Each structure stands twice: as structure tokens, then as C-alpha cells.
Amino acid sequence: MSDLTASGRAALIAFAALLLVLPWVVSSYVLSVAVICLYLAYVGQAWNLMLGFAGLLSIGHALFVGLGAYASGYLFAKYDVPPAIGIVAAVAIAMLMGAVIGYLGFRFAIGGVYFALLTIAFAEFVRILLEHAKFLGGTQGLFLPVSQESRRGVDLINLRGWPEMYYYVILALCLGAFVLCRALLESRVGYYWRAIRDNPEAAAAVGVDIFRFRMYAVVLSAGMTGAAGVFRAFYDNLLFPDQVLNIEKSIEITLAPIVGGVGTLFGPIFGAFVLTPLSELLTDVVEGLKDLGIIAKNVKTDGAKLLFWGLAVVLIVLFKPTGLWPWVCRRLGLVKAPGARS
Amino acid sequence: MALLEVEGLSKSFRGLRAVADVSFTVEEQGIVALIGPNGAGKTTCFNLIAGAMRPDAGTVRLSGADITGLRADRVCDAGIGRTFQLVKPFQDLTVLENVTVGALHKSATVAAAKRDAARFLDLMELSDKLHMHAANLTLPDRKRLEVARALATAPKLLLLDEVMAGLRPTETDRMVAALKRLVAETGLTILLIEHVMRAVMALSHHVIVLHHGEKISEGTPEHVTQDPAVLECYLGEGAI
Ligand SMILES: Nc1ncnc2c1ncn2[C@@H]1O[C@H](COP(=O)(O)OP(=O)(O)O)[C@@H](O)[C@H]1O
Numbered sequence: 001m002s003d004l005t006a007s008g009r010a011a012l013i014a015f016a017a018l019l020l021v022l023p024w025v026v027s028s029y030v031l032s033v034a035v036i037c038l039y040l041a042y043v044g045q046a047w048n049l050m051l052g053f054a055g056l057l058s059i060g061h062a063l064f065v066g067l068g069a070y071a072s073g074y075l076f077a078k079y080d081v082p083p084a085i086g087i088v089a090a091v092a093i094a095m096l097m098g099a100v101i102g103y104l105g106f107r108f109a110i111g112g113v114y115f116a117l118l119t120i121a122f123a124e125f126v127r128i129l130l131e132h133a134k135f136l137g138g139t140q141g142l143f144l145p146v147s148q149e150s151r152r153g154v155d156l157i158n159l160r161g162w163p164e165m166y167y168y169v170i171l172a173l174c175l176g177a178f179v180l181c182r183a184l185l186e187s188r189v190g191y192y193w194r195a196i197r198d199n200p201e202a203a204a205a206v207g208v209d210i211f212r213f214r215m216y217a218v219v220l221s222a223g224m225t226g227a228a229g230v231f232r233a234f235y236d237n238l239l240f241p242d243q244v245l246n247i248e249k250s251i252e253i254t255l256a257p258i259v260g261g262v263g264t265l266f267g268p269i270f271g272a273f274v275l276t277p278l279s280e281l282l283t284d285v286v287e288g289l290k291d292l293g294i295i296a297k298n299v300k301t302d303g304a305k306l307l308f309w310g311l312a313v314v315l316i317v318l319f320k321p322t323g324l325w326p327w328v329c330r331r332l333g334l335v336k337a338p339g340a341r342s
Numbered sequence: 343m344a345l346l347e348v349e350g351l352s353k354s355f356r357g358l359r360a361v362a363d364v365s366f367t368v369e370e371q372g373i374v375a376l377i378g379p380n381g382a383g384k385t386t387c388f389n390l391i392a393g394a395m396r397p398d399a400g401t402v403r404l405s406g407a408d409i410t411g412l413r414a415d416r417v418c419d420a421g422i423g424r425t426f427q428l429v430k431p432f433q434d435l436t437v438l439e440n441v442t443v444g445a446l447h448k449s450a451t452v453a454a455a456k457r458d459a460a461r462f463l464d465l466m467e468l469s470d471k472l473h474m475h476a477a478n479l480t481l482p483d484r485k486r487l488e489v490a491r492a493l494a495t496a497p498k499l500l501l502l503d504e505v506m507a508g509l510r511p512t513e514t515d516r517m518v519a520a521l522k523r524l525v526a527e528t529g530l531t532i533l534l535i536e537h538v539m540r541a542v543m544a545l546s547h548h549v550i551v552l553h554h555g556e557k558i559s560e561g562t563p564e565h566v567t568q569d570p571a572v573l574e575c576y577l578g579e580g581a582i
């Protein structure tokens with residue numbers, strides 16, 4: 001954190017301290033919102049590794065969440081394999097899928113928007129497969145057995161326990177992803193990714209094997225996202241293909257980094273903590289209006305959230321295309337002048 | 343054995359013969375110039391040698407090894423560095439980071455690469471702009487950045503494509519001096535495309551002239567500038 005100013009360091013410490021004590025000072029509802037924030041910050045970080053670091057746009061990232069969730073969930077429901085072991089399978093399957101998509105995309109030079117379409121195609125394809133896979137519950141859903149007593153205590157092997165435990169698990173994942181991404185950015189692979197992102201032809205001219213390093217980015221991002229799927233599975237305890245890996249979920253994953261700042265390390269975290277509470281608030285307001293009878297009970301309001309997301313992205317693209325975080329940094333003087341990317 | 347041997351190199355774009363059966367050799371340690379009017383096929387020649395494009399016909403050998411049609415990164419591995427006439431900086435990286443990417447080709451660690459990068463940036467007189475984003479550089483500075491980045495890969499052969507365009511005469515002289523020193527000190531070989539005749543004369547001991555994709559002359563700078571074929575093609579274009 002050498003590039004932080006004094007106020008930047010203070011802000012970071014305050015934020016870290018707040019995150020650490022949060023479960024002890026807020027209601028269970030706020031805690032559940034915080035879990036969503038951290039979850040989206042984590043998957044946002046993984047997604048950002050592809051677009052922000054290596055310049056590869058994925059709009060099918062829920063695919064990897066789904067694969068991780070179904071792999072670990074199925075192993076647990078069917079064979080009692082604890083998630084501590086199931087996560088290995090989950091991450092491996094997600095990475096394999098990432099490798100397949102990457103191979104097809106990069107070998108056949110499917111670039112830019114077409115690569116993004118490829119990721120959507122795979123996500124939809126796997127969703128439909130899952131809907132027809134009887135052994136995984138199909139459209140009926142896959143249920144993970146959970147008993148009342150297992151909702152208390154702390155069992156990290158089986159990912160069972162207090163809501164607070166889930167909070168700390170996702171917080172740890174978030175921190176791990178942050179530290180990993182930071183280290184990657186400072187290393188050879190990080191330099192190569194950013195070079196490829198900015199100019200593939202020039203990167204190749206200085207000896208960078210573009211295919212190989214793009215593969216690393218997709219596979220690593222897919223693996224990280226697969227791990228998030230394990231968390232999803234054991235936090236929700238029921239999985240429907242339509243809910244876990246529909247395109248809406250894939251888009252949700254992209255929002256926090258886009259709003260926070262693509263290519264920055266704090267962007268996905270910042271974006272998640274700005275967007276999620278607003279999104280929750282919106283849902284509450286809409287529900288409230290229904291209760292008051294201002295909106296008729298039978299009006300479908302599922303679209304409100306999508307509308308909000310769309311608006312958020314439009315505003316960002318129009319006014320702060322590099323994201324809120326770099327702007328906030330500059331405004332509050334959190335980072336020293338050169339090397340504003342933090 | 344010559345460092346670079348190009349034989350029968352050809353490339354057409356939709357019927358246009360951009361490079362037509364061009365052969366030449368570049369001996370080790372020295373500076374060879376590739377000149378010719380606009381559209382003569384010089385940049386295409388570079389692209390074919392450096393693996394940015396595949397030739398339709400012909401071979402390219404580096405120190406005797408056939409590198410024809412290799413991917414650009416493999417050509418770099420083989421020992422050829424290149425700059426782009428239409429500069430291609432890594433826009434969102436700083437000047438230092440741009441060159442560090444190049445230096446990582448030979449350096450074991452990022453820290454070592456940064457040190458090497460700083461050295462080459464010093465040579466190209468960009469030391470005071472290390473932390474500027476490449477996107478904010480002036481065109482002459484971007485050209486210098488191209489050279490520093492290519493040099494950082496520690497090539498045996500460096501291909502420079504009009505890197506002095508836009509430099510002031512005194513700056514051209516300094517770049518010329520720096521390149522000469524490099525050649526003398528490190529045994530580097532340079533093949534350069536240049537319109538600045540002042541630089542061509544000062545630097546190269548051998549000149550190759552292309553016109554309409556074909557090699558029309560080659561020899562010492564004095565020889566080439568007196569060759570009627572060369573004079574005709576340049577005067578025909580109203581240049582020189
Ligand atoms: N990628 C390309 N596609 C189509 N035509 C090209 C391409 N690159 C070069 N050319 C054409 O080939 C000819 C030679 O171009 P070039 O090698 O850039 O010449 P020079 O560098 O000597 O000015 C020109 O007529 C140019 O328009």
C-alpha cells in the first residue's frame with residue numbers, strides 16, 4: 001500500500017476495521033446485505049481480472065458460479081463430500097470450462113464482442129443442460145440437506161453454522177482475491193496482461209505469448225468464480241439453473257467493477273458496496289409502495305432492479321467511464337499522484 | 343554467415359504487389375538503411391520479417407535459422423526487436439511500465455526488468471517522464487518509447503521504422519549518436535527505415551532501396567544517392 005496517502009491509509013484501516021466488527025454491530029438483515037456486497041465484490045474481482053487486467057470481456061460469468069455451485073452441491077447432497085473437499089472439484093470444473101472457452105476463443109481469434117457472445121452462449125448452453133439433468137434436480141432444483149442445529153456453531157469443513165460465519169468466510173475470500181490480484185498485477189503475468197489488453201500486436205512484438213497469457217487469465221478467473229459458486233451453494237442451500245446461471249446473474253457480476261472502476265483493485269469492492277445497498281433499498285421501497293397500495297399488489301416489479309442497473313451503467317458510461325473509484329480517490333486524495341491505478 | 347538473410351520475399355494485398363521478390367542480407371554489427379518513397383513496401387518488409395504478417399513466398403533466416411512465418415513473439419525470442427511506424431504504446435501503462443514489459447523478456451524478475459527499463463529510457467532521453475502515461479506523450483516521445491521498448495528485449499537485430507520522424511535536427515543527432523554507441527558497445531545490428539536522409543547518411547554503411555515493392559538499388563550511401571534508378575524514382579515522386 002505504498003502508493004496510499006496518509007488519508008488513504010486511514011480510510012483503508014477504518015474500512016477494514018468496520019468490516020471486521022460488522023457482525024457484532026448490525027442487524028441480521030444488514031448482515032445479509034453485507035454478505036451480498038462481499039459476494040459481489042469477490043466475483044467482481046474475479047471478473048475484473050479478465051476484463052480489467054487482460055482485456056477480455058465475459059458476459060457469461062454466472063456459468064462458473066453455476067458449475068462450482070452444482071459440483072460442490074451435488075457431491076455434498078449425494079455423497080456427503082464436504083465443501084472443503086468439494087471446492088477442489090468445483091474450481092477444477094470451472095477452470096476446465098474456462099480453458100475450453102478460452103481455447104475456442106483465442107485459437108480461432110474470436111475477439112472482442114464475439115468473445116463476449118461466446119461466453120454467453122456457453123452459459124446458456126450449460127443452463128439448459130442443467131435444466132435437463134435429472135440427477136442434478138433439473139428445473140425442480142438441487143437441495144442441499146441442512147438441519148436446524150447445523151445453523152448454529154462454526155463448521156468450516158461442511159460450511160455450516162451461524163450467519164456470521166458465512167460473513168467471515170466471504171470476507172476472507174474477498175481479502176484473498178484482493179491480495180492475489182494485487183500480487184498478480186505486480187508480477188510478470190500482470191505486466192503481460194495489461195500489455196495484451198492495451199495492444200496485443202505490440203505485446204507479441206516484445207515476446208509475449210498472447211494465447212498463453214490470455215488462457216491464464218480466463219482459467220484463473222473461472223477458477224476463482226467457481227469457488228464463489230461453492231459459497232453460493234452452501235449459503236442458499238438450493239440451486240435452480242434458472243436462478244444461479246441465467247444471464248441476469250452474469251450481468252450482475254459485471255456491475256460492481258464497471259461502476260467501481262474496471263482494471264482497478266478497489267473498484268469492484270467499492271462498486272459492490274455502493275450498488276448493493278441502493279439495489280436493496282430500491283426493492284424495499286417498491287415493496288413498501290405495494291404495502292401502502294400505491295402500486296397495485298398484482299403489478300410485477302421484478303424489472304425495477306434491472307432498470308436500476310441499466311440506469312447505473314448508463315450514468316457511469318456517460319459521466320465517469322473509468323468508474324467511481326479512481327474519481328473518489330482523486331477527490332479525497334487517497335492515492336499519491338502518479339500511478340493513480342490502485 | 344550474415345545475421346539476416348532475406349530471399350525472394352513477396353507479399354500482395356488484393357492484387358497489389360506490396361513486396362515483390364525482395365532479397366538482401368544484413369551483416370552482423372552495423373547499421374543498414376532501408377529507404378524508398380512512400381508505399382514502396384518498406385513497412386510490409388518489416389512486418390514479414392518480424393512475423394506480424396506471413397509472406398506469400400520467400401524465406402527469412404536469422405543467423406542461419408529459418409524463421410519464415412513464425413509468430414511475432416517467437417521472432418522476438420529468436421532475437422529480433424521491432425518498432426512500429428504507427429506507434430503502438432501500451433496506452434494505460436506508464437512510460438516505465440511500457441519498457442518494463444519489453445525488459446521482462448530477458449529479465450528474471452520485475453525489479454530487474456524495471457532497472458533495465460530505466461537504463462534504456464535514459465538512453466532515449468525519457469528519464470524525466472517515467473511515470474507519465476504513454477497516452478499523454480508527444481509523438482516524438484512515443485517514437486522514443488518504441489525504441490526503448492524494443493531495445494529492452496535485448497535483440498540481436500533491431501528493426502526501426504521511421505523513429506526519427508518529427509524529431510528536431512539536434513534531437514536526431516542525439517538519437518543517431520545513441521544508436522551508434524549501442525552498436526559499438528553491444529554488438530547490436532540495426533536495420534532501419536528512415537526518411538530523414540541526414541540520419542541515413544550519418545548512420546548507415548549500407549543502404550537498400552525499394553520502389554513499388556522491388557529492390558532497385560543497394561550499396562554505400564554515396565553509391566545509392568548517385569544511382570540513376572534511385573534518383574529517378576525519388577525525382578519522379580518529386581521528393582528528396
Ligand atoms: N495491411 C495492409 N492491407 C492492405 N494494403 C496494405 C497493407 N499494408 C500495406 N499495404 C499497401 O502496401 C503498399 C506498401 O505499403 P508499406 O509497406 O506501408 O510502404 P512503406 O512503408 O514503404 O511506405 C502500400 O500501397 C500500402 O497501401
Ligand SMILES: [Mg+2]
Binds near residue numbers: 384385386427
Ligand atoms: Mg512505412
